Amino acid sequence: QSVLTQPPSASGAPGQRVTISCSGSGSNIGTYSVCWYQQLPGTAPKLLIYRNNERPSGVPDRFSGSKSGTSASLAISGLRSEDEADYYCAAWDDSLSSVVFGGGTKLTVL
Amino acid sequence: QVQLQESGPGLVKPSETLSLTCAVSGYSISSGYYWGWIRQPPGKGLEWIGSIYYSGSTHYNPSLKSRVTVSVDTSKNQFSLKLSSVTAADTAVYYCAEYFGSGTGWFDPWGQGTLVTVSS
Numbered sequence: 001q002s003v004l005t006q007p008p009s010a011s012g013a014p015g016q017r018v019t020i021s022c023s024g025s026g027s028n029i030g031t032y033s034v035c036w037y038q039q040l041p042g043t044a045p046k047l048l049i050y051r052n053n054e055r056p057s058g059v060p061d062r063f064s065g066s067k068s069g070t071s072a073s074l075a076i077s078g079l080r081s082e083d084e085a086d087y088y089c090a091a092w093d094d095s096l097s098s099v100v101f102g103g104g105t106k107l108t109v110l
Numbered sequence: 111q112v113q114l115q116e117s118g119p120g121l122v123k124p125s126e127t128l129s130l131t132c133a134v135s136g137y138s139i140s141s142g143y144y145w146g147w148i149r150q151p152p153g154k155g156l157e158w159i160g161s162i163y164y165s166g167s168t169h170y171n172p173s174l175k176s177r178v179t180v181s182v183d184t185s186k187n188q189f190s191l192k193l194s195s196v197t198a199a200d201t202a203v204y205y206c207a208e209y210f211g212s213g214t215g216w217f218d219p220w221g222q223g224t225l226v227t228v229s230s
Binding site for chain 1: 146148155156157158161169171172173205210212213214215216217218219220221222223
């Protein structure tokens with residue numbers, strides 16, 4: 001069981017907006033910033049969001065992140081078929097003195 | 111542009127030591143920054159293994175700490191992972207990545223990953 005909780009699946013039609021949640025606690029998301037990763041089938045994870053809501057260069061502005069209290073969210077607008085992937089949140093956890101990941105959310109584009 | 115490439119045996123016997131190396135190109139490790147290892151069992155999620163600063167200071171996942179050693183070789187511009195007393199539960203794709211330091215879950219970029227199977 002992962003320290004950060006994500007829904008196992010999410011879906012949306014092309015062009016729609018979907019949101020993926022990541023729930024933690026005061027020792028992780030409540031204190032530290034959150035990152036989000038996209039993992040396309042058969043490939044390594046790729047950084048999508050860092051410091052809660054910042055995008056690395058090259059990541060489309062269709063992807064956005066937010067954080068409130070002990071939860072974070074990744075929003076994908078204008079959904080495309082190529083967005084079909086697994087998405088993971090990550091943060092530092094003070095109690096565990098460890099990087100912790102969410103269990104991952106499989107996004108299906110209908 | 112930093113690039114990372116994992117290498118090592120794809121098959122390790124139970125109770126033996128898993129050894130992997132991550133070659134870094136496009137950046138000199140001795141210039142600074144942190145480097146990390148993450149693994150992903152087949153069909154499962156990501157697990158942080160440990161990280162190392164270019165100076166050699168390390169930080170390990172408490173659940174693996176007794177079996178993990180991460181080291182850095184600045185002369186070869188690479189860092190390494192050793193995981194001892196492996197079992198089938200250690201079968202996973204192992205990734206190396208540049209890590210932005212304690213207090214974050216920020217890894218970028220990642221290597222392509224290498225599958226290590228633990229089996230006799």
